[in-house]
Amino acid sequence: HPINEDHMMLAINTSVYVTDALARAGVPGVREVAMPLDACGYGICVVSIKPATEGHADWVASAIWGTKMNIWCFKYVIVVDEDIDPWNMEQVNWSVVWRAKPSEDIKIWPRHKGSRLDPRVPPEEKGFQDRVLIDATRPYHWAPRDIWGADGVGKGIPLKFPPTSRPRSDTALRVNQRWSEFGIQPTSRYIGKPEGIFKRWWEDAEIIAARDLTIMP
Structure with missing residues (x-):
């Protein structure tokens, strides 16, 4: 209910x-x-x-x-x-x-x-x-693979899991700033609002780095 x-x-x-x-x-x-x-x-x-x-x-x-x-x-x-x-x-x-x-x-x-x-x-x-x-969670036992590069396919430090695809922060910021010009009504609390998931996801790394929520070492 x-x-x-x-x-x-x-x-x-x-x-x-x-x-x-x-x-x-x-x-x-x-x-x-x-x-x-x-x-x-x-x-x-x-x-x-x-x-x-x-x-x-x-x-x-x-x-x-x-x-x-x-x-x-x-x-x-x-x-x-x-x-x-x-x-x-x-x-x-x-x-x-x-x-x-x-x-x-x-x-x-x-x-x-x-x-x-x-x-x-x-x-x-x-x-x-x-x-x-x-x-x-990502598989703990996987070894880094060259194809999963931190800077793109086969580029940068090899990662253990494919990097998450995210919009560039400057692109997300520009879209959010101009959203009212597009004439599109928000479809939910996460889609179509500046505080929605589009903005939230590219901020995650900074948010996680800034908080200290570890309860055990």
Whole structure:
């Protein structure tokens, strides 16, 4: 049903709870935890990390599903890289599509002890839920490839993952400054507004560099 005050309160409190639980479990590299309002503030948990080891996303999910709140929360856990804003589901969805390989990075744990309020679970199975982990981080074990150059195809420092295609910052700035001249109405809060995703994405690197949200070394 529509997002309301309860969802906001749950999202804030539960994100803090999970952040603390991950720190207590010794999970490194955690940048931020989000509980999207679209999932009532408790159904989906998105965690941004700086990957430090193979299986880092599994480590995150195991720690979350080992908490007391797991009995009714965290049906889905999505783990993203630190350049993704976990509260921005447009960015999270982009990461799931382009950084997760379904056959390797989506894992399902059937019949976990879980919420009795899940309407998808038949009455005779109430109290059990399937759990899903989506690892939407770049593959940690990949080696740098010359073709993925920092300065273009085959140019610059070899990267471990294809660089993200972004509009040039000066182009984005000019478009945003002149948007009112085009006579196009915004289609959403992210598309067609200066504060939208078009501007947000090219600012991400500066935003991430300026903030210090690491809770573990």
